[in-house]
Amino acid sequence: MWFDLSQLSPRDGYKLLSSTIVPRPIAWVVSADANGRLNAAPFSFFNLFSDDPPVICLGIMGRAGQQKDTGANIRARGEFVVNLVPERLAHQMNATACEYEHGVDELQAADLATAPCPTIAIPRIAESPVALECIPMRYIELGNGRMLIAATVRSVYIDDAAVLDRDNCYVDTPALGLVARMHGRGEYARTSNLFTMPRPPTPPASS
Numbered sequence: 001m002w003f004d005l006s007q008l009s010p011r012d013g014y015k016l017l018s019s020t021i022v023p024r025p026i027a028w029v030v031s032a033d034a035n036g037r038l039n040a041a042p043f044s045f046f047n048l049f050s051d052d053p054p055v056i057c058l059g060i061m062g063r064a065g066q067q068k069d070t071g072a073n074i075r076a077r078g079e080f081v082v083n084l085v086p087e088r089l090a091h092q093m094n095a096t097a098c099e100y101e102h103g104v105d106e107l108q109a110a111d112l113a114t115a116p117c118p119t120i121a122i123p124r125i126a127e128s129p130v131a132l133e134c135i136p137m138r139y140i141e142l143g144n145g146r147m148l149i150a151a152t153v154r155s156v157y158i159d160d161a162a163v164l165d166r167d168n169c170y171v172d173t174p175a176l177g178l179v180a181r182m183h184g185r186g187e188y189a190r191t192s193n194l195f196t197m198p199r200p201p202t203p204p205a206s207s
């Protein structure tokens, strides 16, 4: 059956889309406000959109007519860190989604240590095996308080234990043990139980 989203409430549209566009990777974003107060929150409207330039996008929803702290902070500072989420940190990631008042440091609330980044003033989550230093390049207002942020990735941290070959940039992705968001309010997927399918060969040129 087809669902005409223009005839449905936004809530029902969200249920249909977020239940089917799965699994979604989780950007665990660390940002800071103009006074340098840190903030952390997860975002699953997130993915890689270009490799050259290296660009990721984040979809940030509104909150009762106001911006979420993450969106406001990214605009204020022009830099942020995306950390990826291994299963062992899933509960702490979830804890940072709590709708705290502005100014509450979710990193402290979730008992998460940070480590400095090489070129920006925002730290990464120390326990996360992957972190991306991000510089916003476009803010796209989507309407209804929703915003898409496209950002270039300046540098990537990967836990040494998951780097197979530094010179050739080979990563042991399964060793990262990352999780992704699924349907509903609390379903998640592991990035395991994989299967392999080589890309098809380039077809011979027709004469």
Ligand SMILES: Cc1cc2nc3c(=O)[nH]c(=O)nc-3n(C[C@H](O)[C@H](O)[C@H](O)COP(=O)(O)O)c2cc1C
Residues within 6 Å of the ligand: 026, 039, 040, 041, 042, 043, 044, 045, 046, 059, 060, 061, 062, 067, 068, 069, 070, 071, 093, 094, 096, 097, 098, 099, 100, 181
């Ligand atoms: C796994 C997960 C994914 C989420 N994805 C999004 C998202 O893509 N966009 C969004 O606006 N909120 C998302 N949220 C909710 C935010 O994390 C939540 O509103 C948070 O309090 C925002 O914090 P902030 O105001 O400090 O930015 C998600 C929550 C969870 C647990």
